[in-house]
Amino acid sequence: MNATFDFSGRSILVTGASSGIGRATVEVLCASGASVIAAARNVHELARLAEETGCEPLVLDVSDEAAIDEALGSLNAVDGLVNCAGIALLERAVDTTGASFDRVMAVNARGAVLVARHVARGMIAARRAGSMVNVSSQAALVALDDHLSYSASKAALDAVTRSLCIELGPFGIRVNSVNPTVTLTPMAVQAWSDPARREPALMAVPLRRFAEPFEVAMPVAFLLSEAASMISGVCLPIDGGYTAR
Template sequence: MSVLDRFSLAGKRALVTGAGRGIGRAIAIAFAEAGADLVLCSRTEADLEAVAADITALGRKAEIMVCDVTDSADFEAKAQDLPGIDIFCNNAGINRPKPIFDVTPDDYDAVMGINLRAAFFAARTMSMHMRDRKIKGSIINMSSQMGHTGAANRTLYCASKWGIEGLTKSLSIELGKLGIRVNTICPTFIETPMTEPYFKDPNFKDYALSKIQLGRIGQVDDLIGAAVYLASEASSLVTGSAVMIDGGWTAS
């Protein structure tokens, strides 16, 4: 294989959750550009239709799967009906940053419900999907730099992402014998619709930039190279690993 061939996703099918906007949208389009056909999953059909139109314009196929990933039974039922999925990007997530003194049980249930519980059962579903079809696939769990460090006002988010890191390492051990690889992508703060409100606070933006050694806030395009790498044969001996895309945040 040539270097470019090893990064190709031609002939592969990928499922991306949270695919309607932000990071999920960028990764789905990158997978299509690398040659994959897509199954796009989120709660909002209109968002998915817009992404699907972008993907079909690239000459790839895009199927819409409207689903709330917190409904694990619905996700499992719909995933069982899909033709073979080679790549699963477990991307859906939320954040509710606030001091620990202000975190409520509702905050806990919402953040852990999506970031950890839904991600856990989605990974379980896709592990079975690949196992039953004898697919030597790639599962990419969207983590964060906050899965490797701590931060004020983010105890809940950090707990969820440290959980994702533990899930990923354990899954890589359990699924390795099946040829299924499991890794995480760990971004710093990326400009998306979800993070846009944070950067309206100049003090927060100054704080983030003071921790990012490369001196800039991340963009969704900063993540797509790692996503294609982990999805492709270029990373065929990589599992149980975390790809840090944090501008040096966790190095300090």
């Protein structure tokens, strides 16, 4: 992995940091000189990540508002935020329950709002311009079978991105989303191991492959960087052309 951005002297909070896209994002940012606060629920994976990258681990469940308030209420102002914490409960629309819908929304949408609230307050108080990136999904942009709750939560996250863009822009804070296709995290590799399920999905991607976590982490780093200094309020598909159809 080659770091192509310079985040020296900048501090960035990454949620959902213990695995997948979040972990890859921490690796890219640390390799690029950032001081990274890596937040997640998995204590052991956070410890391993801290040992490997030098990040500062923060145990945090973003579905717990009180925990967010306690963990971030006294957080020093940071220069960037990556809202990557997310869950997926895939079920048919006719089987969706209020409990499962609420659980997905609590992490994927509400959690991102509550974390961004604290980070924005700190940035504004410190008069520190910065950038936020919300990790959304192609499921926010197109309909997918068995994804009702997940799609709704990610579409809500994109709406959050636009609202934050409008309200925080006057303070010099940029807010964007990235919308990845299937990304080959360890969980996804297992979930898509069946050729009968995998091959039709791949045929819908013009590049004929899924994304690697690093291929999402690098655009996230771009949006955090000064190279994207005039980009705010966008939802950027990282999907090999899937949503172009």
